[in-house]
Amino acid sequence: MASATSVTSLADEVNCPICQGTLREPVTIDCGHNFCRCCLTRYCEIPGQEEPEESLTCPLCKEPFRPGSFRPNWQLANVVENIERLQLASLRGLGEEDACPEHGEKVYFFCEEDEVQLCVVCREAGAHGAHTVRFLEDAAGPYREQIQKCLTCLRKEREEIQEIQSRENKRIQVLLTQVATKRQQVISQFAHLSQFLAEQQSVLLAQLERLDGDILKQQEEFESLVTGEICRFSTLIEELEEKNERPARELLTVRCETRKCRKPEAVSPELGQRIRDFPQQALPLQQEMKIFLEKLCFELDYEPASIFLDPQTSHPKLLLSEDHKQARFSYKWQNSPDTPQRFDRITCVLAQSGFTGGRHTWVVNVDLAHGGSCTLGVVREDVRRKGELRLRPEEGIWVVRLAWGFVSALGSFPTRLVLEKQPRKVRVSLDYEVGWVTFSNAVTQEHIYTFTASFAEKVFPLFGLWGRGSSFSLSH
Template identity: 75%
Template sequence: MASAAAVTSLADEVQCPICQGTLRTPVTIDCGHNFCRSCLTRYCETRGPDLGQPPTCPVCKDPFRPGSLRPNWQLAGVVHSVERLQLASAPGLGGEVVCQEHGERVYFFCEDDEAQLCVLCREAGAHGAHTLRFLEAAAAPYREQIERCLKCLRKEREELQEIQSREKKRIQVLLTQVSTKRQQVTSEFARLARCLEEQQSTLLGQLESLEEDILTQREELEALLAGEIRRFNALVEELEEKKERPPERLLTDVRSTLIRCETRKCRKPAAVSPELGQRIRDLPRQALPLQRGVKLFLEKLCFALDYEPAHVSLDPRTSHPKLLLSEDHQRAQFSYKWQNSPDSSQRFDRATCVLAHDGFLGGRHTWVVSVDLAPGGSCTLGVVSEDVPRKGELRLRPEEGVWAVRLAWGFVSALGAFPVRLALEEPPQQVRVSLDYEVGWVSFTNAVTHEPIHTFTASFTHKVFPFFGLWGRRSSFRLGS
């Protein structure tokens, strides 16, 4: 079988110089060049007659006589053989596109009708005034467009895959949090159940002891009263019987009987011990520890279900030279005197700020900051993205990766392109900062009164760090839990 290169070389030899396609009904003119009969006929119609001169060969420009066109049957046979070789050597032999009308292989593409044509379709004349190209030439610009579309689609697909991966991780984090919270709830309620059982046993024991003491007093009281009642019943019966006697019998020993009645001694029992009543009244006080324990349990449970306490410490590598950090890295104080701090890419050089040592890439975390501001001082609290600029001006706004509030001059402002002063009942001395990475919340509340201060919403994609800014002589802040 002929090689693809040989077939291509033969195909080039049987191309029409006018249409650049394979020769169809080839004819030879006086100079010996060959053309498609239809192509040369149209060529002659547009040349020669209008000028009063014979047309010239499209290849060598020699004049020829339009009436001297000679069919080249031998070349037509070669063309047919070449077409058969092309079909035989085609990679998709048996799967090539064939014209449904003529059964011939498709070689051309009509740009106007967007139709694929075989040689006979092209010769039919219906597409004579249309733009025709070989299939590969017509496909080339579309390949370029497809490549551009593929490039855009692949890029968007990568973005979607990144979003899918990120959101998948976030969902997994949320599921892990749910599992952790379930374990916390189970553990805390089991502990509460044990505590309640102990308290119940204690209170029931006290009630049982109190009941036994009350029953003992009741038995003693009833025994005493029963004896006295029997004695009085005997005296009453004796006097009633003596009263009914005739005079001679009534006067017998009447004085001794009356003396015994008049000199009787009634042993009246003491009232129920007041101590028993007091013990009953004191019983609710025995439940006060339980009440405080349940309240503490609920507070701890709500806190545990809400956020994980973050162990935050200040990073001296990021601290501005005007901030004095304590040895335990839990406190910072502003000073106009610059510290001898080595310069580095991590250190703030204009904004008097400092970051926490560790950042967060997920989860729900909370920490408390106690603020002590001197007159004219200010303190900025929040979180920042790890890629915020450390050198030069730092724009404190969410668009720059900073979600923070500022305490200054007795009020609090949410920082953004335009700071917004927040209406609060009282300026907080302790601020709780809470971060929910997956949901995208940065919340601030008064750690003492639990009054909400402000909440930012965001979509975190990088690690974020607790952020602290300070200004004003003798102003300071301290980290809490």
């Protein structure tokens, strides 16, 4: 197919010199120049020309010609038709939106009433004469603005998704690292345990071997002693049986002696005690297994955090113990200075130290025997201390609340949790890098709730109380 440039060049060669458009019904005059029939006819009808048959001249070369000498140029008409066909095909090949499908002309305008694109010929047509017709760029302006707004929203959404992807990929990498570390810890601990078990097995089997030998030895001694006693009593029995056969006169002179047999024991008391005491030899194994399990759970779990309550943040209605490990609610306000760090509306207190990374855990012993509530979790360092504060993640607070026999997770919308047993000891675990705040029953190990967050600044343990007699204490 001819290129767009070559087709355009050919089209320029078949333009009418009068209208500068493509030749329509081309005719040739005496000088050999070609014009549209309608254009040349109008040219010959110019007002004021006298004796037109003698005075008309070619619009190009000014050579005289006779109006009646028009000769249709059918060959040129075929060439023009072929060029237009190639031009339309070229326009369609470049994109149908650039050319009018009806006239093959380039589209410049847009009709707002009919919402169609127009070329010059379409615009001049009567169908759009009374309509609002604008240039394409002007008409496309509002659409471009709408597209730009959509692009802005989509780019923002894409950035948020990319941020989520980046955050989650980091979280996955942290988890993979933690799993690899746990795997190495398990291998190391079980290797140590395997060595210890092999040693303990050797010790216990050796002790059992010695007990086995001592039992067999005492069995031999017992058999020897019993055999001797049986022989002795058998001899005495034979003697007495022989005397018993004698006449009555001789029996009167026989003296009969009774002898008691010695009752030997097959197992000596000392050996029996050793056998009974053998389970005690497994106590080191039992103790070692307990240490192993505690150490393994410790290394696989979170690092116990040493938590102390910060009196500078404590609400005036909270009474803190001297060691800053316990708090009790009181309706009586304490004489506490109103510092920027202190909560003045919600009855809460923070820990003295916060966390900027790592995996930490602490246990809270909750006493709500007289009613009331207890709030536990973590907060961002910049959490608002003054005025009303909504306890939810959007405010930088991730907490659960124990109150009136039930537990609620204070998310964007509070969620009441269904638990098998009301916890009295709650374990709070923080995985800073992964972004987990997990609550569990420290006694039964039952999972209570887990918040998922993305931490970027320091976070502190938070504790809250409400209600007469409610209290809590901290432990590892």
